[in-house]
Amino acid sequence: MAKESFPDPIIAVDMGGSNLRVALFKDDTIVRYAKVPTPREGSGGEIYSEAVIDLIRSNLTADDIASAKALGVSVPGPYNPEKGELIHSPNLLFPVVPIKAPLENEFHKPVFVMNDCNCGVLGEVGIDGAGDHSDRNNVVYISMSTGIGCGVIADGRLLLGNTGNAGEVGHLFVDDVYSVRCSCGHTGHWEGYASGRGIPHFFRAYCRKNQIPMKCSAILPTAADIFAGIKEELKNTESGADSDAAGADGCGGFGVFAGFYEELSKVNARAVSSIIAAYSPAVIILDGSVAINNGELIIAGILKYIDKYLPTPEIRLSRLEGKAPLYGAAYNCALSLGRQQATEEK
Ligand SMILES: [Zn+2]
Structure with a gap:
């Protein structure tokens, strides 16, 4: 119009x-x-x-x-x-x-x-x-916040689905190793692992699976705590700092957060690969507090593990604050x- x-x-x-x-x-x-x-x-x-x-x-x-x-x-x-x-x-x-x-x-x-x-x-x-990008006809917008969902414009049309609620991609199946429970009650759904509410539960499941003692297990760290730990460990790894140091909030020990980041990236990449296979977007835009506050880490992790079956679209953060x-x-x-x-x- x-x-x-x-x-x-x-x-x-x-x-x-x-x-x-x-x-x-x-x-x-x-x-x-x-x-x-x-x-x-x-x-x-x-x-x-x-x-x-x-x-x-x-x-x-x-x-x-x-x-x-x-x-x-x-x-x-x-x-x-x-x-x-x-x-x-x-x-x-x-x-x-x-x-x-x-x-x-x-x-x-x-x-x-x-x-x-x-x-x-x-x-x-x-x-x-x-809008501020060239291909406005094939766009997927993914909100990663308390929950995860997406909106899709394909061939210039907004996909609404039968009830107007298409795009519930938070419930895409992404994992059967850690079996983390989603807010919908099922296990293995993306939102249960990678949303603001899910990340702490995925982190606890990761520590259990790898028999890593969680000193903080009485109180789950928040998603923000976990991303702070990831950033600190990756920074120390790059600078060659003391690798015996404890994790950011005393969980596990050095390397736990960096190891968890790899698993989180695989899960994110599986979901985004499915979204690309389903919709063939030219652009994927990430929004929501989890994506916006940790955009570089999340996008780099997705690109590392994404399926290359279809051409990888531009993946970027929302610029609309x-x-x-x-x-x-x-x-x-x-x-x-x-x-x-x-x-x-x-
Ligand atoms: Zn679910």
């Missing part, structure tokens, strides 16, 4: 597991922006729509809200479009989170909801040149309103 047909202004909301963000878009550019922490307690799923309403009312003017043509929402996990509810999000406290009806009742304007990974890929690709889903929520409004208008004109 042409940039001049972006029906501004649009209000976009990104409901993340950690933060709720709101932005007002004009000419497909953010002119107002605010974020608050996602609610961590409450009595039911309605706490999230209440928090979103409060965020919008507190940060946008009455004129902004009145003039907005639509409200776009990016949600963290599977969305049921028939009921307008988020269901079984791994990032929220309640199994059912109503979104569409409470926001329509409050603001009396069209509300378009899409899951965060589909919003993410739409945000990266942009509308009419807003965590706002890809927010952009995508706005673009989804623009595209959905455009489709509605086209239908009405027929």
Whole structure:
């Protein structure tokens, strides 16, 4: 769609597991922006729509809200479009989170909801040149955060699937040696190994399998602790520093984190190889806190172990500073309103 047909202004909301963000878009550019922490307690799923309403009312003017043509929402996990509810999000406290009806009742304007990974890929690709890479027709956006998921644009079309939730690649099978359990209950799934929540459990399984005593086994190290250990060991290896030193947080001993990094890289490479085989993307964009904070390590590890069956696409980090889903929520409004208008004109 042409940039001049972006029906501004649009209000976009990104409901993340950690933060709720709101932005007002004009000419497909953010002119107002605010974020608050996602609610961590409450009595039911309605706490999230209440928090979103409060965020919008507190940060946008009455004129902004009145003039907005639509409200776009990016949600963290599977969305049921028939009921307008988020269901079984791994990032929220309640199994059912109503979104569409409470926001329509409050603001009396069209509300378009899409899951965060589909919003993410739409945000990266942009509308009419807003994206920053040459091949916008075949792109996979992978979010590696508390969970793992992806959004796919293939042959210029956003793949939605039967329920609008295609791209649940966190549940690709990647390993039967360590048998780490995923949040979905199955073992061997990528998300159970390489998400922010999974990495500590994979690390513990790695130590057990290799009979490495974990001094820190009473309290699992976080993913950030483990990446700090990997970085320190790789740096010491390069500089030839004392190899008898203990690991970064007293786990195991020197070499444990570097050894774990190899196993983590294999798992990441298996999943990315499957994604390449399935979608043949020109570009894979990594986003989410795990990828953004450790991008160089993660990409180097993937490239080391990736299958070379198909040509390896460009693999890079998102450059949208965590706002890809927010952009995508706005673009989804623009595209959905455009489709509605086209239908009405027929
Ligand atoms: Zn799973």
